[in-house]
Amino acid sequence: MFFFFSKILAFLIAPYTWVFIGVLILLKKLWHTTYRKYVLTLCVFMYVISNSFLVDELVRAWEYEDDEIYSKTTQYDIAIVLGGFSRIDERLEKADFNFSGDRLFQTLEMYHKGRVKKLFITGGSGSISHPEHREALYIKKYLKNIGIPDSNIVIESNSKNTYENALYSKHILDSLQFKGSILLVTSSFHMRRSLAVFEKAGYKNLTPFVTNKITGIRKFDIDYCFIPNSDAIFSFNLIIHEMAGYLIYWLKGYL
Numbered sequence: 001m002f003f004f005f006s007k008i009l010a011f012l013i014a015p016y017t018w019v020f021i022g023v024l025i026l027l028k029k030l031w032h033t034t035y036r037k038y039v040l041t042l043c044v045f046m047y048v049i050s051n052s053f054l055v056d057e058l059v060r061a062w063e064y065e066d067d068e069i070y071s072k073t074t075q076y077d078i079a080i081v082l083g084g085f086s087r088i089d090e091r092l093e094k095a096d097f098n099f100s101g102d103r104l105f106q107t108l109e110m111y112h113k114g115r116v117k118k119l120f121i122t123g124g125s126g127s128i129s130h131p132e133h134r135e136a137l138y139i140k141k142y143l144k145n146i147g148i149p150d151s152n153i154v155i156e157s158n159s160k161n162t163y164e165n166a167l168y169s170k171h172i173l174d175s176l177q178f179k180g181s182i183l184l185v186t187s188s189f190h191m192r193r194s195l196a197v198f199e200k201a202g203y204k205n206l207t208p209f210v211t212n213k214i215t216g217i218r219k220f221d222i223d224y225c226f227i228p229n230s231d232a233i234f235s236f237n238l239i240i241h242e243m244a245g246y247l248i249y250w251l252k253g254y255l
Contacts, residue, residue, distance in 0.1 A: 016230040020046055049236045050228035053220075059239050060215045064191035069183075069209045070106070076207065077180025078154070078173075079107050079116040082165050082194060083123015088133040095138040100187050102212035104139065107185050110209075111148070116183060119143065120173075122156040122165045134158075162194055162245075163254045166201040181205045188213040189238050193246045196255040214238070 023046060027039045048054055085100035097104070110116045121143075123135040136157035143153055156172055159165045182203060186194045188210040195208050214235050223229075249255050 014230055016050060016228065016233070020050070020228055047228060050230060050232050051226070052229045052232045053225040055232040055236045055239075056215045056218075059189065059235055060218075062192065062239050062243065063188040063213060063215060064195065064208060064210050065188075066191075066208050066210050069207065073115070074207075075115050075181075076110075076117070076183040078118040078120050078178070079110065079183040079185055079209070080120045080122060080169060080198075081107050082162065082184075082186040082190070083121065083135040083139070083159075084126065084190075086135055086139065088130070088135070088138055090130075090133075093138075095135070095142055100190075100212055103185050103187060106209070106211045107183075108146075110183070111152075118152045118154060119148065120154040120156070120169065122159055122169045124156075124158045124160055124164075126160060162190070162197050163249065163252075165194075166198045166203070170201050170203065181207065183207050183209050185209045185211060187211055189242050193242065193249060193255070196246075197249060200255055 020043075023039065023043055027036070027043055030036050030039050081103050085103045086095040086097045088094075089096045104121075107116065107119065111119060121136045121139045123139075125131045125133045125135065127133055134157040136155040140153050140155050144150060154172065154176075156165070156169045159168045182205060184191075184195060184198055184203075184206055191208050191210050195206070198206060246255070
């Protein structure tokens, strides 16, 4: 019973719930005015982007599906892990992992299982005000702190986006005369664009490995299908941003 009420309470105290209810009240007030269709459209839009089932269907159509690489035993010479999975804690001078931290953690499991020989971290600073906060440098420090030998770590710390991840990383691998197999690691929502960019950049023997998938097995629970959820808005924003990024990259010829 407590669990049931805790779920209801979580919904009621969520700021998005207040906003949604407020718009519904506004719709009632304006129902007999010319503004009705605008507020009604807003209500429908707010409901759609906060509906977990509908958003997950959109995400499911976009997310990249690998060939169950995780459950196989294939070995790779190097894993290129795309950055954007951490922020820099200026006070402690260390990396704090975010929603996409699974990119690194899943790769570490592959490394410790012996399926990946070396780790390649690519990612510079995504901050305009702090260009010195280069992610790959901090992740290298983290990897060394948890016992990964320096000889098994390669970094690229100048890139600011996915296109530069591919371009600058290839320069490094070419300088090392690397000819082995590559495991490309990034989030499931980001892999479609990443794989296209890396392939266009001329990478060979490249295998995609998706992490932190947003969707799972399709379900039909009442709260999941009908009750607005602010988490769905987060997923919707991710996918719209990624779709826009894919389009821009296509227009620029990066894909």
